[in-house]
Amino acid sequence: MGNLRWLAVLPFLGLVVGPFFVNRVTPYVLGMPFLLAWIVVWIILTAIIMTVIYRADPANREDAQ
Amino acid sequence: MNAALALIALAAIVALVLGFLAKRGKDMNLEQWTVGGRGFGAIFVFLLLAGEIYTTFTFLGGSGFAYGKGAPTYYILAYGTLAYVISYFLLPPIWRYAKKYGLYSQSDFFVHKYGSTSLGVLVSVVGIIALVPYLVLQFKGLGIIVETAGYGAIASTPAIWIGAAVVTAYVMVSGVHGSAWVAVVKDTLILSIVIFLGLYLPYHYYGGLEPMFTAIDKAQPGFTVLPAHGQSLWWYASTVLLTALGFFMWPHSFGSVYTARNERVFRKNAILLPLYQLILLFVFFVGFAAILQVPGLKGPDIDLALFKLSAKSFAPWFVGIIGATGVLTALVPGSMILMTAATLIANNIYRAFHKSADDRQVSRLAKLLVPVVALVAVYFTLQGGETIVALLLMGYSFVTQLFPSVVLSLAKKNLATREGAFAGIIAGVATVAAISLTHTTIGTLFPSLPAAIRELNVGIIALVVNIVVLVLVSLATQRVIAEGAGFSGVSAQDRS
Numbered sequence: 001m002g003n004l005r006w007l008a009v010l011p012f013l014g015l016v017v018g019p020f021f022v023n024r025v026t027p028y029v030l031g032m033p034f035l036l037a038w039i040v041v042w043i044i045l046t047a048i049i050m051t052v053i054y055r056a057d058p059a060n061r062e063d064a065q
Numbered sequence: 066m067n068a069a070l071a072l073i074a075l076a077a078i079v080a081l082v083l084g085f086l087a088k089r090g091k092d093m094n095l096e097q098w099t100v101g102g103r104g105f106g107a108i109f110v111f112l113l114l115a116g117e118i119y120t121t122f123t124f125l126g127g128s129g130f131a132y133g134k135g136a137p138t139y140y141i142l143a144y145g146t147l148a149y150v151i152s153y154f155l156l157p158p159i160w161r162y163a164k165k166y167g168l169y170s171q172s173d174f175f176v177h178k179y180g181s182t183s184l185g186v187l188v189s190v191v192g193i194i195a196l197v198p199y200l201v202l203q204f205k206g207l208g209i210i211v212e213t214a215g216y217g218a219i220a221s222t223p224a225i226w227i228g229a230a231v232v233t234a235y236v237m238v239s240g241v242h243g244s245a246w247v248a249v250v251k252d253t254l255i256l257s258i259v260i261f262l263g264l265y266l267p268y269h270y271y272g273g274l275e276p277m278f279t280a281i282d283k284a285q286p287g288f289t290v291l292p293a294h295g296q297s298l299w300w301y302a303s304t305v306l307l308t309a310l311g312f313f314m315w316p317h318s319f320g321s322v323y324t325a326r327n328e329r330v331f332r333k334n335a336i337l338l339p340l341y342q343l344i345l346l347f348v349f350f351v352g353f354a355a356i357l358q359v360p361g362l363k364g365p366d367i368d369l370a371l372f373k374l375s376a377k378s379f380a381p382w383f384v385g386i387i388g389a390t391g392v393l394t395a396l397v398p399g400s401m402i403l404m405t406a407a408t409l410i411a412n413n414i415y416r417a418f419h420k421s422a423d424d425r426q427v428s429r430l431a432k433l434l435v436p437v438v439a440l441v442a443v444y445f446t447l448q449g450g451e452t453i454v455a456l457l458l459m460g461y462s463f464v465t466q467l468f469p470s471v472v473l474s475l476a477k478k479n480l481a482t483r484e485g486a487f488a489g490i491i492a493g494v495a496t497v498a499a500i501s502l503t504h505t506t507i508g509t510l511f512p513s514l515p516a517a518i519r520e521l522n523v524g525i526i527a528l529v530v531n532i533v534v535l536v537l538v539s540l541a542t543q544r545v546i547a548e549g550a551g552f553s554g555v556s557a558q559d560r561s
Contacts, residue, residue: 016143031278050336
């Protein structure tokens with residue numbers, strides 16, 4: 001665990017800082033304006049990142065608690 | 066009565082019946098009534114938390130905001146996702162602490178952590194102030210649904226009264242158990258309805274998503290990206306941060322944390338809930354589809370976008386199903402909010418001044434207060450004037466002021482003193498109140514500042530004021546304690 005916890009910073013970079021660099025309509029991705037598609041992709045990445053953190057966290061093992 | 070209204074009435078009756086059934090066979094003491102006996106597993110806590118998220122706010126407010134403002138509505142997708150990331154680390158320690166000391170409410174948490182009853186009262190007052198606009202927006206949503214789905218048969222004022230009466234009856238009967246059961250029904254319905262509408266409407270009217278967004282961009286260039294001024298990138302970033310931090314500071318969200326069976330529930334939900342956020346995308350598509358189909362809605366009327374477009378596109382029976390779903394999205398959070406506000410007044414304000422009151426008396430008072438709180442909210446609903454999103458953002462600006470003192474109190478050595486926490490919360494809330502009441506923005510106060518700062522969400526400014534005051538007062542009061550202890554040698558602060 002330990003260092004993997006810091007992965008949780010990435011969603012903040014992607015969703016708060018990221019839009020400053022991708023605030024544009026084109027190219028359309030999956031029919032959505034680029035900015036909206038960027039946010040959607042980061043939501044999916046966030047779920048993946050949280051899965052990695054969850055798996056690595058010893059507090060979530062079956063014998064814990 | 067038309068088909069739409071009949072279906073909506075049926076939904077309200079089913080919700081009430083489920084509420085009655087959930088109560089049967091359970092002894093309704095204060096702990097049962099408010100925190101479900103602390104026995105809910107991942108699914109129920111998921112639904113309770115999600116139930117609060119998929120409210121009238123998202124259903125009508127989210128689509129209305131997309132219709133009226135465009136890209137700024139994307140903030141709703143981002144803040145929920147970040148709030149769940151925070152929840153992974155924030156909720157387990159709160160839950161452990163609450164279980165250890167048998168806490169019922171958010172303000173109990175402050176009372177225990179800071180050893181101060183008056184801080185508990187302050188936190189309750191802040192919570193109640195923030196909950197009122199939240200409850201108002203649910204009632205406003207109910208009014209819109211019944212009025213629009215009734216095709217004018219029922220005016221919005223009686224519609225709001227009917228909605229408030231149903232919510233009140235529901236809470237008084239069943240407490241949180243009822244909320245969880247109706248949440249199950251509601252989530253199934255809203256998932257199917259929203260995905261269907263979000264896919265069908267863009268294809269039906271434009272032939273797909275990309276043609277729809279291209280048409281919108283042609284009619285109103287730049288509408289689907291954040292504007293250079295006003296609700297700009299800086300507004301977006303500060304609003305996302307403010308609302309992500311405030312997410313679990315609502316008294317009722319804090320309260321539903323206590324309903325979990327164990328702490329792993331929250332960590333598991335931190336994986337699933339971000340994906341659940343994506344349902345909002347379809348809500349936005351409905352709002353965007355409405356722009357060119359039902360043009361001309363202005364001001365608070367933008368919240369009507371989803372229903373106006375539905376009424377234009379579908380037969381009354383189907384509008385009725387959408388309306389029934391909408392009623393449930395207002396009932397679940399509405400009942401949670403009402404119950405929380407009533408419990409706060411009875412348990413954390415009344416009891417702070419009447420220490421001898423026992424659980425039974427407090428529980429009875431809480432039930433009596435439910436209709437009182439509902440009446441206050443109906444009063445403000447009938448005053449009108451704000452959009453649903455504006456109402457929620459106002460509430461968020463208030464509750465987020467509790468975040469610094471909650472987080473600091475979870476550290477091994479709490480840097481905030483009780484005086485510091487008290488002063489910080491007061492300073493933050495006073496800043497929000499002053500700014501909202503006078504309708505100022507940072508821009509009108511300090512027109513010479515760079516645009517980046519002028520466009521920040523006012524709640525963030527208040528949060529900065531809050532933290533500065535908290536730190537200064539904590540440093541000052543800590544020194545007093547250290548000096549007081551200094552007479553008998555080395556104080557605890559000096560050693561560490």
